[in-house]
Amino acid sequence: xxxxxxxxxxxxxxxxxxxxxxxxxxxxxxxxxxxxxxxxxxxxxxxxxxxxxxxxxxxxxxxxxxxxxxxxxxxxxxxxxxxxxxxxxxxxxxxxxxxxxxxxxxxxxxxxxxxxxxxxxxxxxxxxxxxxxxxxxxxxxx
Numbered sequence: 001x002x003x004x005x006x007x008x009x010x011x012x013x014x015x016x017x018x019x020x021x022x023x024x025x026x027x028x029x030x031x032x033x034x035x036x037x038x039x040x041x042x043x044x045x046x047x048x049x050x051x052x053x054x055x056x057x058x059x060x061x062x063x064x065x066x067x068x069x070x071x072x073x074x075x076x077x078x079x080x081x082x083x084x085x086x087x088x089x090x091x092x093x094x095x096x097x098x099x100x101x102x103x104x105x106x107x108x109x110x111x112x113x114x115x116x117x118x119x120x121x122x123x124x125x126x127x128x129x130x131x132x133x134x135x136x137x138x139x140x141x142x
Contacts, residue, residue: 010088010113013137017089021068025095030070036102042074045131056080059126064114065134069096069107075129076105083107084125086117114138 024030034041042050057079063072066085069092075083085107087093093109100107112120114130 014088014090017067017087018091021089021092021095024068029068032068032070032099035070035073035099039104040077042077043070045133046071046074049129049131050074050078053127053129056127060084060123062086062117062121062125062128064117064128064130065137066096066109067092069093069099069109071131072096072107073100073103073105075127076100076107080127082123084110084121086110086112086114086121088113115140
């Protein structure tokens, strides 16, 4: 998907999420305050899915469309060996890196379009995750 119109869509969407990241981080988005206060906490969004993944200890996890990383932290806190968060918005990832550092979570964050994940992320993963709420932002699910 590399047409002029799709390129513009992704540029516009990145700008949108850069702006949203700033708005989201002006409050307690995703329960970030609890994540920073409690080293066992995971986000409410991830808590809905976490039991589906089984034991994550020693697993490699890729979180696509991770935004500011509040869900991503939960994978590290559940014992994943390698956790990578990928997002289109560099501003979101600036916040994600800061939150992960303050939460003492070892997470690698990559700035890339989700459609380019295979070429932009090295390695293989036991689990590739994206939450239900991000699917509406993908112009081509197939």
